[in-house]
Amino acid sequence: MNASIQDTAADLVQVEHQDHATLVTLNRPQKMNALSASLVDALIAAVDDAHAHGSDLIVMRGAGRNFSAGFDFGGYEEQSEGDLLLRFVRIEQLLQKVATSPAVTLALAHGKNFGAGVDLFGACALRVAAPDATFRMPGLKFGLVLGTRRYAEIVGKQVARDVLTQTRTFGAEEAQLQGFVTELAGPADHDACIARALEAARALAAPVRAQLHQTLAPTTLDADLASLVRSAAEPGLKQRIRAYLGA
Template identity: 55%
Template sequence: MTGVLEIQKSAQCWTFTLNRPDKMNALNGELVEALLQGVGDAHASGARLLVFQGVGRNFSAGFDQGDLESQSDADLLLRLVRVETLLHLIASSPCLTLAFAHGRNFGAGVDLFAVCRHRCSAADASFRMPGLRFGLVLGTRRFGDVVGYAKAREILEQTRQMSASEAVSIGLVTNLVGADERPDTVTEALRIATLLDPTTQQQLYRVLDREQADKDLADLVRSASRPGLKARILAYMSER
């Protein structure tokens, strides 16, 4: 456990709670590295279910833009590569993955939610992916896989916000779940996660795996390495 990430462990279920409520659980370098380490440890332990949630007002506000002034384009590129590494690690997990979203969620926070196999949301949640406004391609193909490419294009070209009800209708959210229903939801997910033996479960996920790790990373790097990334992000922030 670290200050920015709380990890609860049992033999079969690991729960990862993003713990930066004062920053809306934005994904800074420390939190991303803690998640990478924690998820890797869960895989090594033989866990069957991984649960992701956030404390405070929301699940995650995405890529942390709070220290941009001290970052170079190269610094930002490395941080984004580590985020993409995390997304791939979770998307290709041998475990059943479950995420709970609430409040306002943005960018890489939505991507983190979307890579999980079961995606539950509070009725008041909203989702927005503004990265294309500053030329960043992150999680775009995966979002298209989840909601369909025509719908993904419509939403992303406008970088518009989605309500929880719309997210359910397009398949981004699999179930609406209140805070008091989360324990029962985890119990049911663990039941499903352990119906098959571990080898069969992993084979199932491998056969159905649509990950394109090398292409996704290349697309991200191509977009993020275009000169002026920091300036574009700062310009976007000034417009909000």
């Protein structure tokens, strides 16, 4: 299979275009692929690039020890609450772009994953986790509503209420029982997972698949964004983050 590799945004994201597929690798292993503003912008650009190439499949994966540690809090004290709000909005825009993609989207998770990284995993249609993968969504600890409705639609309201209220960590096997993980497979099996996903993606003609995805797309995108903005815009965001990080 011929491939061309394009590094985007100072190598924060590695984009590999293969025949009919685009592989997107979060490449901040020294920071556990935490979502900095630059990384989020690079991921949005990578998804747009995949769409421009007409990819049938978009794969999201992480370099190093895990898929993603979620929101990067580094230097948050030097940022205004408005700047932080904008960063959360950009993450929601990324999640919506992935969730409504005309391509089939596949996430490959391993290691410890948190917050917005779990939301990115959940925004993909196919969600493969290594047996060692764990997930935790602590956003409500600092009053943030991000990805909540999407997670609840996948696992059901009661399960979502239990997990999100306790902000507890859950493993890959539990995630599969929830339906949040669609398949358990370690890194050694990822190439086979990608091949199966691409075969499934190409089972329908691209225009037909795009129409199907549009029909199935969530109708709550504006409401999700509004809920996020309301939660993040509550006065004292930095104080809530400070309390969460100090807990």
